[in-house]
Amino acid sequence: MAPLFRRRANSLAVVILVGILALLVAISVFAYVVYRSPYQTDVGYAPEQPVPFSHQHHVGGLGLDCRYCHSGVETSDFAGIPPTLTCMTCHSQEWTNAEMLAPVRQSLTTETPLSWTRVHDLADYVYFSHRAHVNNGVGCESCHGRVDKMPMTVQKAPLTMKWCLSCHRNPAPNLRPLDEITSMGYSPATDGASGQMLMQRYRIHPDTLKECATCHR
Amino acid sequence: MTRLARPCIAALLALSMTLSIAACDQPHMEDQAKYETFEAAPEWADDQSALTPVPGSVARDARLGPVPDELPMPLTAELLERGRERFNIYCSPCHARTGSGHGMVVQRGFPQPPTFHSERLRQAPLRHFYDVISDGFGVMYAYRDRVAPEDRWAIAAYIRALQLARHASLADVPADVRQRLKRGDATKVTP
The missing domain is CATH 1.20.5 (Single alpha-helices involved in coiled-coils or other helix-helix interfaces)
Structure with a gap:
């Protein structure tokens, strides 16, 4: 066979x-x-907004501190989207007839908030706190990138768990002194105080940063 | 061959069941049925989950007593440091870091505020600056929702420090710091 x-x-x-x-x-x-x-x-995500707000103009050009508008960043988990009145602090006098600011003026007269499209949105099972970061040496730029060079707000970091952990496992190289938190273009590695010294100053214990419950509750 | 048919069918069945379960529309953990800060809430007022406090609401940590006329806390270097930081954030865009009133926003067309170094404002009590920060003045909006009462006092104290510094002479500087000033490393002087 x-x-x-x-x-x-x-x-x-x-x-x-x-x-x-x-x-x-x-x-x-x-x-x-x-x-x-x-x-x-969603890296590179830059959705269209009700007003083409430019961080480049306000931060890079005028030199406004992040906290001028995001005033809750040091005291609450959420940095805070400024109310229309914050825009009008200057725009009651500046660019008062600009067409692109019409939605802001309308928001003020009708007392209806502007509805911005959220750029950075973490999953609901992650409990991120701005307060915990900016008061402990993590600068705005570390996650948000050079907003002073963004005509439109764009997501720079991947916001993956791997990305979060890369810093939580070794925070020292990313730490800044408190007076450089909102600075743009500051390099934690080469400028200012050493990471190890800042770890002590902020009393950062890397072990607790790696626990599940630090971010997931 | 028939010996194998039964397990094969069972395996196929199991596979198709697993796949069909996976295809179900499961609730997404990354978007749970809860409102995150400022998340839209259809059918609530203005479709927003962040509600405006009802009129007359009082914050839990609000100080309800009358506003004191003088600085209610000890005048320390820390207070002035805090005042400097807050001044540079909230006031310097118009008033400039020196208090001259030539800030960047003024350079772009905002009406110029008076300088802090005039005789009138040098004589003004700290309470005047506290009140202006709280309630605004002229074209300046109120900053009460952005600058906490303690910080308003810190800023007022720092404005006074700016005024004193503008009219100070070398004789007012302590002897040990005076030497460093003359050497030109004034920026490294820490308070």
């Missing part, structure tokens, strides 16, 4: 088995790359 399989089938079987394995690996790698890509993390 002739054999059911020819001799060649042996090697063919190996090729097929290895091929299936390689395909699985390729699919996994592809899925991971997509998962970490801007397509999934």
